[in-house]
Amino acid sequence: MSTITFYLISLGLVFGVVWGIHLMNKPQTAVKGNLLGALCILGSIILTMSYYGILDVQLLWISMVIGGLIGYIWSLWVKMIKMPQLVALLNGFGGCASSLVAYLILVGRSEVNGFSLIAAAMALAVGALTFSGSMIAAAKLNQWLNQRPIIVKNHSTINYLVLVFLIFLLFMIFLGGNSHRSLFTALVAITSLFIGVFFTIRVGGADMPITISLLNSLSGVAGAIAGLAIRDPLLVAIGGVVGASGLLLTQVMCRSMNRRISDILGGKTVITQLENDLNQSEISSEDLVYSKSNQQDEKGSKEENIDSILRSAQRIVIVPGYGMALSQAQHLVKELAEKLEGMGKEVKYAIHPVAGRMPGHMNVLLAEADVPYEQLCEMDDINPSFKETDVVLVVGANDVVNPAAATATGTPIYGMPILLVEEAKHIIVCNRDKNPGYSGVENPLYQREHVTMILGDACESLSKIMSCLDNNEGDLV
Structure with missing residues (x-):
């Protein structure tokens, strides 16, 4: 050819x-x-x-x-509930493949030109850290590791020092000659694996969608650089497409969470760093009580007639969250939506771009339940219509509907765009408890007069609602 x-x-x-x-x-x-x-x-x-x-x-x-x-x-x-773990693993395998190609170039050839040498060294570094970071992300998502951020003393300083050491090793591969190339190549691989682990362990569950998107981008970058090393334009082009699309998605998700990628890489969005800086007296008691103590509302759940609320509603919006994924309640959500549609109601789904643990997590779960894609609405499209919505049903979502994002300065969610569910006429929240979400910021939405709380497992709560509609009983809470 x-x-x-x-x-x-x-x-x-x-x-x-x-x-x-x-x-x-x-x-x-x-x-x-x-x-x-x-x-x-x-x-x-x-x-x-x-x-x-x-x-x-x-x-x-x-x-x-x-x-x-x-x-x-x-x-x-693999079930849909495990899709984030699978995506993380596939990202890791892509990085591993690129690093193996680079390793063979560096140690398997006695004569390598300068350009291929530099490209192979960079591909090894990026591929190795992508592999180890993706494995940690998968372990966190599968709850083999704690999903909360794992931080050691002087974490950022150690990261920066190791990164400087990695750059030094990359130069030594180029300048050290053939006699020491194998040693420096092995050190680059080990150091890169360490950086991937050390970076990912301090990323918590809420930032995991952005992390997976970034790792996906890095797997493409590693492939493209490996393609440069072996002079394969096909690998360069396809790796570049994956890297560019992953980076673009990462930037979009960062804007959706009001995060900077540098903050996530530096671990600056972690709750523990804000705990001592937050001045509780500066925050309105109406909007937020920021605490990690998981305070409970003394008033308890409201007694509301769920049956009459739903039967009198015409426009209903369902907001799925990570709690729905944990309970695997997507099929019950679809069943309830069909029941409401059979009663002549208009039902839509409001999808926050970072709900769940990977990009498009809620879309994937609802697709598994055969929810018509036309009913899924993005945040920017549906936010203006909440004022005309009769009932919002929140299923396992917390931070993405927390109105404190607009008022609680100094907290991890401040400035994050949210679904404006509080503007609806009535809100039914099916969450496991009233504790704060991952951000640690208590949700003042739970205190609103037009909010009904149904606490417990999402599947059980949805079953109660459907039983209520079948039996015309309203005492759920």
């Missing part, structure tokens, strides 16, 4: 990947887009093998079959 032919076919495959991403923008064509992207990646692998004359290497085909079978089994075995 000539080089020109290889480049032309590569260009077509890259265009296919980009077009597949474009098709995934719409639910009607998302499956086709995903399939197109996968087929283009498979075509890229076969094209590369053909160009380098290794199509007859049986071990490569065996490896591809084994990898394909593992991926297929995972697709059948």
Whole structure:
């Protein structure tokens, strides 16, 4: 195969990947887009093998079959509730693959030109830290590690010092000569793995969607740099697409949470850093009591006639949150929505961009329950309509509906755009308890006169509501 032919076919495959991403923008064509992207990646692998004359290497085909079978089994075995963990693992595997390619270039060749040497060293560093960071993220999401931030003394200082040491090692790979290259390569790999772990352990559950998006971007960057090292334009292009799209998504999510990526990387949004700085007297008691003591409302839950509230409503908005994911209540949410629609109600879903533990977490769970995508509304689209909404049903959401985000200066959620559910005529909150969300900021929404609390597991609370509608009973709380 000539080089020109290889480049032309590569260009077509890259265009296919980009077009597949474009098709995934719409639910009607998302499956086709995903399939197109996968087929283009498979075509890229076969094209590369053909160009380098290794199509007859049986071990490569065996490896591809084994990898394909593992991926297929995972697709059948992993439930939607575990999708964030799977995404984190896939990010890590991408980084690991790039770092292995870079490692082989650095230690497997005696003569490597300067450009390939620098590119391989950078790919090794980025790929290794992406791998270790993704493994920690997956462990946190699967609750093998504490989801709260894990911080050691002088955490940031240690991070900066290790980062400087990594940069020094990268220079030494380039300047140290062949005799010490293997040693410095191993040190770069170990140091990068440490940085990935040390960075990710201090990211809490609420910032995990941004972290996963960033790690996804880094996996693409690692692939692109590895492509530069081996002079493979196809790998450079596809890795660049993944890296750019992941970085763009990271920036969008940062704006949605009013976060700066530098703050998340530096651990500056962690609650424990704000605990001693917050002046309680400066915060209106009507808006917020910021405390980590998980204070309970003395008034208890209100006695409301849920049946009459829902039956008299015409416009109903459901707000899903991480609590719905934990309880796996998405199917009950869909069942309740269908019951309300059968009563002639208009039902929509309000989706906050960072609800859950990965980008699009709520969309994925509701899609599993076969909720029509047309009923899912983004925050900016639905916020103006809350004033005309009769009932908002909050299922396992807290910080994303916390009105203290507009008033509680100095707290992790201050300035974060939220769903303006407090403007609705009535709000029914199905949360496990009245404790603050991940941010540690108590939610003044629970004290509003037009709010009804149904405490407990989301599945049990939704079952009570449906039983109430069936039996015309209103005493739920």
